[in-house]
Amino acid sequence: MPELEVRTASADDAQGVEPLVADALSRLATLRGGMALLEMIGMPEGTGPEALASALCGQALLNTTTLVATLSGSIVGAAVVVRTNVGLDLIGVHTARAMRRRRIGSSLLDASRALARELDVRFEALALPGDQSVKSLLEAGGFKARLLRMAADR
């Protein structure tokens, strides 16, 4: 059985992460609040997958850490966490389409949570309103919505 490993991304992972980022970006473009999520990590609307994968894996974004999940050395998932004034937020988690429902997302969630525990800060996960798979992942992990942030402008 190939071993699933979750670790902090490095610049060498950018190429492997790019297809995941490309898929996540096309999904974000269809979800209300998707662009605001990108803005949270300082990426302007229109940022392409190559630039985003390279910024995420190079840990070049302020207060942002990227984790990758690998199976036999291949990247099969990624998660992005952001350090805020009050804690650590999981702002994105993505598993390669062909590899879903094999607990890769859950392992990334657990690893993100473990990071917050190491820092001894509160951990929360963000989900966009239409992102049912992320909401299901979080609910399966015992998370419950505490706050819905609503806006009239976009």
Ligand SMILES: CC(C)(COP(=O)(O)OP(=O)(O)OC[C@H]1O[C@@H](n2cnc3c(N)ncnc32)[C@H](O)[C@@H]1OP(=O)(O)O)[C@@H](O)C(=O)NCCC(=O)NCCS
């Ligand atoms: C959300 C996501 C990361 C889940 O990854 P995953 O590796 O399939 O998750 P897991 O296998 O760990 O799922 C654990 C549990 O969560 C729940 N779950 C996960 N995905 C689900 C889905 N699509 N529908 C219903 N329940 C789901 C299930 O209870 C599942 O357990 P089960 O398979 O035994 O039923 C994946 O579906 C994904 O990448 N979605 C796209 C997210 C995205 O790109 N959003 C925009 C940018 S962040």
